[in-house]
Amino acid sequence: MERPDLSDLDAFVAVAHARGFRGAATARKVSASALSEAVRRLEARLDVRLLNRTTRSVTPTDAGARLLERLSPALDGVAEALDVVNAYRDTPTGTLRLNVPGIIARVVLPPIAADFLKTHPGVTLEVAVEDSFVDVLAARFDAGVRYEERLEQDMIALPIGPRVQRFAAGAAPAYLASRGVPRHPRDLLEHACIRHRFPSGSMPVWEFEQDGEIVRVDPKGPLVSTSVDMEVGAALAGLGVLATFEELLAPHFKSGALVPVMEDWWQPFSGPYLYYAGRRHVPGPLRAFIDFVKARREN
Known part of the structure; x- marks a missing residue:
């Protein structure tokens, strides 16, 4: 044969x-x-x-x-053998494949990626954006970015981006003028709310926190979407209250197009991590990215 x-x-x-x-x-x-x-x-x-x-x-x-x-594993071995040559170059070359959720692709990764690619012109960065859980190794990615609760046990986690983030809530001034301003999370049950559904089909309840007290609500409203662009657009149009990552709403708070509500109830959570397998060869482009992220955090 x-x-x-x-x-x-x-x-x-x-x-x-x-x-x-x-x-x-x-x-x-x-x-x-x-x-x-x-x-x-x-x-x-x-x-x-x-x-x-x-x-x-x-x-x-x-x-x-x-x-x-x-x-x-045999093809992985071939790739690892070829990648050894990278150690003899001034800068690594090759492709770095990352899998990240939408919020990371929007507000965390762009400035990091831009500086990294300027520093390492021989590397091509491929970014797949998925909000569902992905086994990065099985899907042939070099690494992924996820939040702490989504990390796999056999992976190494490296902090990347902000270490603390918050879920924020806001609505358009016209909506609040007509429906009133919610003061407590349970008030949202009497309001029109814009909800997010993940690709898996799950639609998590909204969680708020103040002085150790956690309140979870499952409000209703005119729009459920898997697109944050659609959700923010609906809030700007005055369709209801939106709760999502603070970074997505901050520009609209600054412009006055949206008004923060229940700010003393906004729940903080740990920032994202770059995670990768610790029991296998680390390709040159990934090693360069890991070192770059570490150096960026130290500066």
């Missing part, structure tokens, strides 16, 4: 992990047809079907699952 091409094996792993050709193509910046052809070529050389394809999903066959189990 002719030995398969390494690029075809890599294409199979990418598609199997992504559970689809389009997702893998987006991550690898190649066409879905090129990946499809590579997998077909690999299956022909091995004379066995590796992937079950339907219009809705792509899943490994039994043979494909066994190959994936053995092949993934």
Whole structure:
């Protein structure tokens, strides 16, 4: 049997992990047809079907699952071996793949990423924005950014961005003029509230805190969305009270387009962490980013 091409094996792993050709193509910046052809070529050389394809999903066959189990660490080893060369360069080169939630992509990562890429012009940064929980290693990311309660136990966590954040609440002046100003979290049960739903389908209750007292409310309102842009726009239009990250509302508080409400009840929480596997080789671009984040915090 002719030995398969390494690029075809890599294409199979990418598609199997992504559970689809389009997702893998987006991550690898190649066409879905090129990946499809590579997998077909690999299956022909091995004379066995590796992937079950339907219009809705792509899943490994039994043979494909066994190959994936053995092949993934082998390809990781090849990448690690090649990355050793980075130690002999003045600056690392390669791609750094991060998975971050939307709030991080909006207000935390942009200034850090801009300074990092200016310092390390040989690195390409790829950022995937997902608010749902993601196993960064299984999804082939180098690292992720999440909040403390979302960290996996076997990962190393490095503080990144602000160490304390708050959930804030606000509404448009016209709304407050017509409906009154809530003074206590339970007052929100009598107000129109704009809610956020995560991609998982969950819609957490609003939590407020004052002098150790925690109050949770589940208010109703005219809009539920997975888009913070939609939610902020609705609040600006006077549709109701919005509770979300303070950083998203602060510019509108400053301009007067929104008015803070119940500020003495805004709950603080720990800031985000960069997390990565501690039991494997750290690629050059990731090592450079870790060192950069550490140095930035010390300055």
